[in-house]
Amino acid sequence: MRRAFIDVIGTLPTADEASQFLADQSTSKRSALIDRLLARDEFADYWAMRWSELLRVKSEFPINLWPNAVQAYYRWIHTAVAHNLPYDQFARQLLVANGSNFRVPEVNFYRAVQSKEPLALAQAVALTVMGARSGKWIGGMAGFFSQVGYKATDEWKEEIVYFDPAKTAPRNLVFPDGKPAHPEPGQDPRAAFADWLIQPQNPWFARNIVNRVWYWLLGRGIVHEPDDMRPDNPPANPELLAFLEQELTGAHYDLQHIYRLILNSQVYQMSSLAPEGASEAGAAQFAWYPKRRLDAEVLIDAICQITGAPEEYESLIPEPFTFLPEGQRAIGLPDGSISSAFLDLFGRPARDTGLASERNNAPAAEQALHLLNSSHIQLKIQQSSKLQALMRGAAKPRDPIDRLYLTVLSRYPTDDELKVVAGYFQPVQGNKWPAAVDLTWALINSAEFLYRH
Numbered sequence: 001m002r003r004a005f006i007d008v009i010g011t012l013p014t015a016d017e018a019s020q021f022l023a024d025q026s027t028s029k030r031s032a033l034i035d036r037l038l039a040r041d042e043f044a045d046y047w048a049m050r051w052s053e054l055l056r057v058k059s060e061f062p063i064n065l066w067p068n069a070v071q072a073y074y075r076w077i078h079t080a081v082a083h084n085l086p087y088d089q090f091a092r093q094l095l096v097a098n099g100s101n102f103r104v105p106e107v108n109f110y111r112a113v114q115s116k117e118p119l120a121l122a123q124a125v126a127l128t129v130m131g132a133r134s135g136k137w138i139g140g141m142a143g144f145f146s147q148v149g150y151k152a153t154d155e156w157k158e159e160i161v162y163f164d165p166a167k168t169a170p171r172n173l174v175f176p177d178g179k180p181a182h183p184e185p186g187q188d189p190r191a192a193f194a195d196w197l198i199q200p201q202n203p204w205f206a207r208n209i210v211n212r213v214w215y216w217l218l219g220r221g222i223v224h225e226p227d228d229m230r231p232d233n234p235p236a237n238p239e240l241l242a243f244l245e246q247e248l249t250g251a252h253y254d255l256q257h258i259y260r261l262i263l264n265s266q267v268y269q270m271s272s273l274a275p276e277g278a279s280e281a282g283a284a285q286f287a288w289y290p291k292r293r294l295d296a297e298v299l300i301d302a303i304c305q306i307t308g309a310p311e312e313y314e315s316l317i318p319e320p321f322t323f324l325p326e327g328q329r330a331i332g333l334p335d336g337s338i339s340s341a342f343l344d345l346f347g348r349p350a351r352d353t354g355l356a357s358e359r360n361n362a363p364a365a366e367q368a369l370h371l372l373n374s375s376h377i378q379l380k381i382q383q384s385s386k387l388q389a390l391m392r393g394a395a396k397p398r399d400p401i402d403r404l405y406l407t408v409l410s411r412y413p414t415d416d417e418l419k420v421v422a423g424y425f426q427p428v429q430g431n432k433w434p435a436a437v438d439l440t441w442a443l444i445n446s447a448e449f450l451y452r453h
Contacts, residue, residue: 058336131208296346297330308386
């Protein structure tokens with residue numbers, strides 16, 4: 001249950017959600033839970049965050065979209081995820097868009113590249129929708145983007161991205177699979193490329209996105225890294241990748257169909273405990289669920305949810321705001337330029353390149369020290385009105401212990417844990433608040449809390 005909450009909506013279950021799921025005797029409770037999670041508002045928040053990393057949604061240096069354009073672009077992504085826009089339509093809209101960066105949000109795809117040269121645009125397209133960093137064909141693919149034009153307007157920081165027929169396109173355009181392209185006279189060659197790309201038989205398009213979704217949900221791609229599709233980096237399980245690809249095209253590019261397939265699979269429900277004698281080959285075949293540290297945004301949101309203490313976010317860019325409203329969740333931050341010391345410390349990606357490797361979830365001593373010793377975390381716990389209310393509402397001696405475990409770890413304490421914790425609470429008599437503070441601090445610093453498992 002906790003795994004699904006974190007992987008699907010980037011959010012911890014509440015104590016009530018955890019206790020209700022644990023008490024549910026239905027044999028279909030897992031699939032019912034997945035359906036509920038896919039329908040929640042947080043699903044769009046979390047997956048818009050994932051797409052914003054890939055699409056480099058950021059206001060300033062080295063990606064200069066500017067705040068107004070970022071807001072428009074992020075809203076378009078969020079709406080597409082919330083409404084489950086078929087993936088072929090999503091990709092085509094990105095590739096063929098023309099218009100103002102403020103009024104046609106998709107054109108920001110071409111502005112979120114550090115160079116406006118056709119080769120740089122082709123490389124960004126290959127990485128985003130084909131999962132490829134390189135290939136002999138990328139140079140030839142640049143011709144499809146050689147007539148992308150840019151022009152300013154009288155409105156500050158507005159830019160028009162458009163098909164410019166005055167620019168010269170190569171005479172002999174060739175698709176990455178080696179087939180010649182024959183755009184109609186006056187046709188935007190991007191449209192010809194997009195039409196080729198989204199065909200069900202295309203060897204890059206569907207397999208790239210199903211591999212990326214698998215990576216997002218399981219921490220490791222069938223082709224790994226997920227943005228390194230090339231002949232000498234074959235899939236660990238070709239049959240699995242082909243199956244998911246066929247499922248996506250058969251479902252008319254419905255990505256939620258792929259989420260359901262993966263989340264309901266036995267593979268996704270495997271234990272996170274690697275068996276004795278586990279090997280790299282076993283990991284590549286997903287013989288266990290990979291343990292991974294919580295993403296920076298998910299971690300700070302979880303701590304804020306547990307304590308009821310909001311985090312403050314601000315932007316150094318003075319438009320359209322400097323400070324975000326109280327209660328803003330990190331998974332819902334629209335702009336990569338809006339950050340915090342915590343997010344930077346815990347490896348939030350810079351959104352500069354679109355590469356999956358930009359996110360750094362490797363544990364570091366500085367992170368452990370921050371969670372253990374910082375006034376930032378200590379004050380959230382010590383001054384938590386939410387935890388104090390939990391303590392006051394306890395009817396039985398073990399109620400606050402159960403509620404704290406459910407709130408932080410999404411489970412009840414074991415008998416051994418209960419003996420230790422109950423003994424710690426007992427001598428305090430009337431005022432159990434210091435013990436509750438210490439227990440919450442200990443649970444937040446446990447590997448069980450800090451990792452997906």
